[in-house]
Amino acid sequence: PESLLVRLDFSPWGMHGAMHLAQEKGWFTDVGLKVEIQDGTGTINTLQLLAAGKVDVGQVSVGTMAVAKENGLDLISIVGFARTGDLAVMLDEKAGVTSPKDLVGKKIVCFTASPWAPFIQPFLQANGLKKGEVEVVMVAPSAMVSTYASENADGFMSQAPFGQPMVKKTRPANALLLADSGISFPSYGLVSTPSMIESKKEAIKKLVQVQLRAWNYIYDGNIEEAVKAILAQRPNAKLDPDVLRGQLIAYEAFFSSPTQGKAPIGQQFDADWQAAINSMEQTGLIKAGHKPSDYYTNELLKN
Amino acid sequence: MKQLWSKTEKSRLISITVAILLGIWEIGVRLSGVREFLLPPPSKIFVEFFEAPGYLLMQSLDTLQTTLAGFALAVVLGVIAAIGIVSSRFLDRTLYSLLVAMNAVPKVALAPLFVIWLGTGSAPKIAVAMLIAIFPILIDTVLGLRSTDPEMLDMARVNQASPSKILWKLRFPNALPSLFAGMKVGVSFALVGTIVGEFVAGGSGLGHVILVAQGSFDTPTVFVALALLCFLGVVLFKAIELIEARMLSWHASQRHHFVATASVSGTS
Amino acid sequence: MKQLWSKTEKSRLISITVAILLGIWEIGVRLSGVREFLLPPPSKIFVEFFEAPGYLLMQSLDTLQTTLAGFALAVVLGVIAAIGIVSSRFLDRTLYSLLVAMNAVPKVALAPLFVIWLGTGSAPKIAVAMLIAIFPILIDTVLGLRSTDPEMLDMARVNQASPSKILWKLRFPNALPSLFAGMKVGVSFALVGTIVGEFVAGGSGLGHVILVAQGSFDTPTVFVALALLCFLGVVLFKAIELIEARMLSWHASQRHHFVATASVSGTS
Amino acid sequence: MAGFLQAKELNKVYHSERAPVHALENIDIDITEGEFICIVGPSGCGKSTLLRCMAGLEPISSGRLALQGKDIVTPPKNMGVVFQRDLLLEWRNVLDNVLVAAEFHGYDARQYKERAKELLALFRLSAFVDRYPRELSGGMRQRVSICRALLTDPQLLLMDEPFGALDPFTRDELNAELQRTWLATKKTVVFITHSITEAVYLGDRVLIMSRNPGRVEKIIPIELQRPRGAAVQDTARFAEYVVDIRETFRELGIYKG
Amino acid sequence: MAGFLQAKELNKVYHSERAPVHALENIDIDITEGEFICIVGPSGCGKSTLLRCMAGLEPISSGRLALQGKDIVTPPKNMGVVFQRDLLLEWRNVLDNVLVAAEFHGYDARQYKERAKELLALFRLSAFVDRYPRELSGGMRQRVSICRALLTDPQLLLMDEPFGALDPFTRDELNAELQRTWLATKKTVVFITHSITEAVYLGDRVLIMSRNPGRVEKIIPIELQRPRGAAVQDTARFAEYVVDIRETFRELGIYKG
């Protein structure tokens, strides 16, 4: 069997469901693949390992990949899962915040290397909030959620379908989506490099197919199986099945395409990417002149 | 019986102190109502450990191995570098400053690069552990090697001692107390370096356990891992102290207990 | 003229070495085609610095301030703890082990607690810097305080010296060379600690610069920050060495250049 | 007053990793207040050990050792000790090395500065007050350590070969000086020396020790008029004492030769 | 053979932070191969400095100092030195402290073990071969350091007050021993001592130094038959030499007394 090394973004959470489910069900083996799934220690790190050729495929936010690409990392997205922007500011339900205007006087935590970081100022600006009206504090990724949960901050900036289920039991939160402010930033998909695709095309193709099958299976009413698969694959992580389930449920909405609606899972579209390119250009994350096809290929979706 | 009692005095003292501190912690947490994900009570940490003792011990072992490899490398390279620095004016003026500069770079910032260069196996972890541990060992060994009594060096020189003889038979034994101080600091830092390496490279070890537990909001497990780290740290430190006591029985620093308590009594 | 030339020998040597190393790096990177995000060439790092020198220097200053605060605290607390440990058998057996255990905990792993306990100002950064720097200072000071010649202690005792007199007039001066070794290690680690602190809770300092640059895959800026850190580290280290040379002119370690070069000549 | 400094059946055994060393065996001494006792004996017979016991630095293994009736368990007050090694502090200059005795006692060093300078002058070290120990010769270092012991004008003075590294002239001179101060202040002095003439010149009694294990072999009272001038060394009585001590040693058969 | 070890107009100035010390002024000495030279002089007159210059440990400031015609710039081969301080290695036992001389030379220590033990026996240290320095008395430490200097049987022996911390009997005995070895092996010996009788007993010539700055005041050839028994010390000739040296010192007016 051909072997592939897949590295995820962070330690286990709901979005890892399809990968673990496929492994657990033996779908990789069925197509003659031997896949090693590595937990990641950060999106940035995974992207760098990909660009350095140390891993074959990564599951990360493809928006962040675009930023990396701008800085010389030769990457390309090979499949898009959560195609709608999921970045959000989350605040205590009890605070009654319903629009960005209500953020005035609030203390929000974020982490420096977060995909959110470059959008903080544009987000505030887009909503007519002046500098200093909202206190944004940068802490370590590991300190972000606990700072919010322990009420040392009013809110936190993260991905809504990741964060809301996470704090549900301790301090349930409302989410203000970044996308609602007109900023489009695509979320999870699989990423690889052109040279890697060149050399392991067939294997990567099989991996992508299996993943599409897995996600379709999960959202075909089998979320519970995905939760079990994660727990089974990561027995020592002591994950909370409620959180995993919550994240998988919450992500379903973000699997649709912002411009094409409920399109088949995995496909990426020029229109989606053009919107993202515009947002990223506006905020200076990427220079002008990029076209959607620089960032993705649907090549591997075909049989 | 009485002798056994007094022989275990040291371990009793430290056990009692730890027990008292844990008690304060337990009561403090319970009374103040600090939530578990911030600071779990010790009882909870204890229980947590026994939910997966095998796994946690395996990860501890993994961390221990990496630490020992990094530390061993740090001792060897640190001592060699120190010898080079005290033996050669050129190295003193170049290598020394370069190492000082290098040490000012936080390994957390370099760890991602190591992982990229060395892959996600144990190599980058060992490298980080080594790089953090080498500096105290180097500095203390340099001090030790330089602190040799000039008249002792004269004595060696009139005996036609070659620089290497002077090094190994005079400077080096003389530097041992300092070297051991450096190793005590170094072994603790090697452990920290391993964890930092594990944070970035991932995969295994207590650093990985901490990362996963933090990611899933599982603070009690974070604390179990930290407690295991403390334990490993103390064990490694005491191991070095033990070797030191055996090798340096001639040195004043090892006879301090006698000195401190040398009270004189009429009969004994 | 000639004298000036030989007086600057040291700085020339190190400058030339650094220049050669940078040259190798530049050529190596260009020839091997290592991509910039992995390891940018020094020329690129240099250019990068001059794109925002003011901002980078401001951040360096910020980091320097925090480092100095943390280091000062570490020296004071480390020396006090060392004195406690060598003076009291109880503290030796409790505090010492507890500090050893504490030091085995990587400060990065405590990030959530630091942020919650100390907020997001400079307090957690100073705390982390202090906590990392204190350990080498403590260990080396303990060694130094314990290394006093037992007969010297006898001499003090027959002069009715109180424990505090013995400490300040005998043990402490005797421990100074060791303390300085500890401070040299400590100041480097305080700098590292500040960066770690800035990673944990920061909106400023070189640590923040590094994180932001890492987050936007801007490796050249990461390296600019690392280069500035190297520079700060060397400056701080040399500052301690300078103070050491002034205070310890009586100690063998400070006369090594004389000793090493004491060649005898017919006339001079 | 008898029984000022008294040892009764004093034994001292050093325990080390190897066989224990019986350094002192059944020592009986009774030193009167104001007496000048010289101790002579072969190398390694336990002279320094005895002195260290008297100084309260070394626990005795059995028997009694008392100063003014009280067991010596810690260094007694009002005592000055000259150690066999000079034990100077490398980081202090000569003057400050002398003054450290006052500082250790908790006295105000400034008030002792004049006295320290006088003592250093007496010991021919005026030109070296601001030098550091590493710049001194062996004999000079030893003299500094004597000044230190004398600084606080102690009533009991224990000296372990204080003039060992000095030439005979400086030595004679300092012996005369020491006798003068002693006559003036009536300190009790225990003085270890390898010079038999020095012992006879200075001592009220000379205590002869022998070794393996260290014992008190003989105590010889020196009945020479005080003050003793340099000339006393040329008298027949003086020579008799010297010969007597020599003979005692020879009889003990410790040496061939 | 004259001119074996030769000093011509040798000057030595120590430069320190304070005023420079003129330790040796215009020293002229000419030592024949196989000669036994004793140096006496007041404390601080530069004896140790001269010895250290001869040992190639201290650069001279002007003049010449040559061994067998070659300037001394580093420690000459085939030389043994007994320093004023004993300089024992605390981490080695007595035997190994003696053997370190062979090890430093790069010789096989095992082949010197027997000789080391013989030397230690000669110096009455057989019972202490496996003790550590901290367990020894001052005189014992000094004897160990003498054994170390003798181990490799050097042709040139420089000794700085080697018997200073020894009782007169051990001293006499070791003096006789030293004379015996010297007669048998014809080493060249430079021997610093504070004992005038020792100097006369051992020396072919006695060099008298005076201080401030250190000068050679007089060189007295000792024409006493070899081998010299202990009895020689009671002869009139011997006493004359001793008195002569005493008088030289007195004439120099260095001391009152």
Ligand SMILES: Nc1ncnc2c1ncn2[C@@H]1O[C@H](COP(=O)(O)OP(=O)(O)OP(=O)(O)O)[C@@H](O)[C@H]1O
């Ligand atoms: N710390 C120690 N441990 C073991 N044995 C010791 C210790 N100190 C001294 N001794 C032994 O005790 C004996 C007496 O030693 P001491 O120093 O009292 O002799 P001493 O009469 O002063 O000799 P010297 O004239 O050479 O100074 C010696 O045999 C010595 O080896």
Ligand SMILES: Nc1ncnc2c1ncn2[C@@H]1O[C@H](COP(=O)(O)OP(=O)(O)OP(=O)(O)O)[C@@H](O)[C@H]1O
């Ligand atoms: N390293 C040094 N720096 C400055 N002055 C020194 C140094 N070493 C020795 N001296 C000075 O040189 C002079 C001669 O010292 P030296 O040690 O040669 O005397 P010495 O004759 O051996 O005396 P002693 O009999 O007391 O041992 C002294 O005045 C001393 O202060």
Ligand SMILES: Cc1ncc(C[n+]2csc(CCO)c2C)c(N)n1
């Ligand atoms: C803004 C933002 N929020 C969350 C994640 C993803 N994430 C998944 S698990 C986890 C826990 C880390 O301890 C984090 C942070 C992201 N990539 N970016």
Ligand SMILES: [Mg+2]
């Ligand atoms: Mg003694």
Ligand SMILES: [Mg+2]
């Ligand atoms: Mg001398």
